[in-house]
Amino acid sequence: MPAFVVGIVQAVSPVAGKDKLQALEVDIGSGGDPLTIVTNASNVRVDSRVVVATVGCELRDGTTVRKAAVGGVSSEGMLCDAPMLGWVGGGAGAAALVPETFSAGDAPPAERPRMGGPAAAAPAAPAVEVKPLFEKKLTKEEKKAAAAAKKAEREAKKAARKDAEGVEGAMAELAVSGEAEGENTS
Structure with missing residues (x-):
């Protein structure tokens, strides 16, 4: 079932001929090969924990995530930003990051987690399904x-x-x- 999941970035490489695009290899805990995801989010590094919308997910605006060629590279999902997840804080276009306490394949938290200090030591309250946050306009x-x-x-x-x-x-x-x-x- 298509879902919003936590992924761990395993590799980051620039997309040839595109200044801002990066091709990522992201482990989403499915046991298969990592997904290739193309993004322009500049806050992503190797070992970053990001929220991924997998192919087939329906976004808040009603569009469905599909496999697509972005900058000539096949992208198998997309990174979510805070507004897409309904989180308060965090900018549009910056990848939604979660603390290291989250594992690949975990459901994302319902609200933006703290990224440092003692509050980041444990995941936020039990993760809830994100789909209800993506209601129609x-x-x-x-x-x-x-x-x-x-x-x-x-x-x-x-x-x-x-x-x-x-x-x-x-x-x-x-x-x-x-x-x-x-x-x-x-």
Whole structure:
């Protein structure tokens, strides 16, 4: 079954005639030969643990990962970046890395793991299936409804602030007029 898995980079070599492309040999723990994956991610080194979308995986935008020639080299999957996995933090285009506590073939963590210090000593909470994070994009109607709800919420907060300011202003006027009356009666 096509999946998102942790892979260990075994070799990195430049793609001839392409400045930014690298051909990687990645062990995904399947027991077979490592996959050849072409990438432009510059943060990948030998022994890096990366998240791989294998051939047949469906991405968030609805496309399916296929074997393809990239820069003249056959690529058998793709490296995922943090936004593709729904992780907070990490840039688009940089390979999603996981600590050495993950083995080839493990499921990736549900959120971006820490890469140093004591928190990296053990994997994050049990890895969850990543597929639910790759839901379809919102329709135009859903986007409009969400925007309208946000606008209504902002307007309600604004009205509540105005009401609060109005009450405070009226209280201040009463206090001032009460002081003035107190001065006149003496």
